[in-house]
Amino acid sequence: MSRKLKFNIFRYNPEDPKSVPRTDTYYLEETPSLSLFIALNKIREDQDSGLQFDFACRMAICGSCGMVINGRPGLACKTLTKDLPQEITLMPLPVFKLVGDLSVDTGTWFRTTNTKIESWVHTEAEFDPQALEERMENDLANAIFELERCIECGCCVASCGTANMREDFVGAFALNRIARFILDPRDKRRDADYFEVVGTDQGIFGCMGLLACEDVCPREIPLQDQLGILRRKMAFVGLKNIFKKHA
């Protein structure tokens, strides 16, 4: 027998001065393989056309449908209702600017953070459109790809105690991103250059090791391991100069 699911959904439209934050309740008959993404679309279709939430790919690659599901940040498209209790509470991701209801603006945050950490390959090499693509070992390519799988959904940031408390903390997303460039031989930045970007309390030394990022990441990127490697690396870069005088 199928369950009758109860949805408690956060509602607020910051654009509307008359809108007050509240929780609306909806009921939906559970169907086989029902994902939250399908459930939300059904609710919007049949019960409340004003309900705001984001989605695009419905297969966990676009990173649009991040939301707080029964207290935990996750992707609506990747979460099946059969893995949840009968009562489901949905809230927008914290940290990011609220667009309305479950929709948040992750784009501005990621753009700002990517700019702050200079999230691109730094090279002096002249680009030759005729040349063959530079080759690298398969293992290295795989290692880079493992970290490159991040879809910028914002779940790691929303689940981070530090990011919630301190606006200027770059979060696991950015630290993983830097770890990815450290691996990439095409990026000519040296350790000292990376230190300048993340060797601060807004970067890796601001991380308190609560590891919620590791536990909620829908892509299961090895954030714990990368944060550990990066902290050690940056800590030693910091030490290196302790005995050096100014040039």
Added chain:
Amino acid sequence: MITVKTYNLEHQPSRLSAYLDWLQMLTGAGLILFMWSHMVLVASVNLGAGVMNAIAYFFEATYMAQVGGPIIGATLLFHFVLAARKLPNTSQEQGVIWRHAKMLRHTDTWLWLIQAVTAMFILVMGSIHIWTVLTDLPITAAKSAARVQGGFWGVFYLILLPMVELHVGIGFYRIAVKWGFIKRATRKGFHRFENIWTGVFILIGLVTIIRLWTLPLAGH
């Protein structure tokens, strides 16, 4: 030839955050080792008052207590100042982390809050304990027993014991995962080990407090 130093024109990224993170970890690791050793040494009273007295005598005859004690006290305060940089300072931040923890229901986030709260107890009670013991040397089983049996100090240590062991145990786990000594594959098992380890130390502590509470005070 005249050379002009242009320190403030040079771009030198600050190394301060790195140094402070090193110091926070190293003072923490040092205090963890100290607290576990301390527990084992005090627990020697369970083998007999004479054993504890002999150990205490050794540490005082070699001046390790007189010199090491104040150093431990200073390290405790220094560690607090370092780690306090990460604590929520304003009531706004405190509200944020509290609501966040309640929403997330995530073990490691709660453990961090336990660390933050126990830190306050240890700061005050640990300081009082260090002061009381070091201003009343030598340490003897009889004096410790008399203090505990007075009632006030017995309750005092029943509170301080779990505070310290939780803080130290969680800190041990936290350092290991933060600095990458424990990887994703071994985190769960290590966490379980840390829980058991902490439980064992709390148990040793309780047995020791009970021993001191029941130690005959004759001859004192």
